[in-house]
Amino acid sequence: MHTIGTLARRTGTKVQTIRYYEQIGLMPEPGRTEGGQRRYGDVDLDRLAFIRHSRQLGFPLEAIRELLDLSDHPARDCGAADSIARRQLREVETRIARLQALRSELERMIGECRGGTASECRVLEVLRDHSECLADDHDAIG
Amino acid sequence: MHTIGTLARRTGTKVQTIRYYEQIGLMPEPGRTEGGQRRYGDVDLDRLAFIRHSRQLGFPLEAIRELLDLSDHPARDCGAADSIARRQLREVETRIARLQALRSELERMIGECRGGTASECRVLEVLRDHSECLADDHDAIG
DNA sequence: CTTGAACCTATAGTTGCTGTAGCTCTTATC
């Protein structure tokens, strides 16, 4: 039997985060002591490790919910798990592409600034006027 | 004189977002009609375009606040603007590196799954056990 | 003068936590 603090330490999770996962139904309601403190078993430890590792790989909690559900039903077809992972891969690829475009714009504007006053600053000029950019689109803010 | 809707259309911003920027002090409180509706000038349009373009380049609102302030004081030295941009570049580079690491883990686990039941799924196996990963760290969740 | 689009405020929800206040419980030591 583990306390919430032990689970936290063993998985690198904040205690509040574990309670949050319980609140949104990702972690089960564990047993309690007479005094009302949570006590977990090894199954819970594994489940939390699964959640945390999935988060480290960037999966959103809703995807993790589905992945846990599949993991809980070993006889089901794994197609759903694979398609969630592929969706996540596409998401990561999209973000990389967007960030690479941002990187070149940033490099360019930094490289072009020769210092001086704000009125002469190339960085500020570019920010004022998107037509100074090479890319003709960098939507999808974030 | 422009309505808030015109500003929104011309800059690709939601109307609520403009009001939000006003609330947090990024956009000035504009003049109002007798009936209480906001009316903007061209200066406001330019300011909003600056904000939106900066957001598209990934700058956080607090950085944009400083950039706007510099842009409003043309005689100041531009060093601060450049260092904000360089910080943003470093941030983007960090994120790219992290996402590239995630991409290879995802590619690998997807590539290794041969289908079948959830109990045999390579994707789920890797999620259960980080030691199946090549990287020995992928912290910094998000 | 009517209609309907666009505006207004205020508030709640999004994602995934994190931090705080003000308690209570557990456990080790004496």
Added chain:
DNA sequence: GATAAGAGCTACAGCAACTATAGGTTCAAG
């Protein structure tokens, strides 16, 4: 058995940066 530290408890507020909704008012065209 008493005490005190550390860990746990609930409940709520806050972060970033919006987005959505409800329920009402104003503007401008016809």
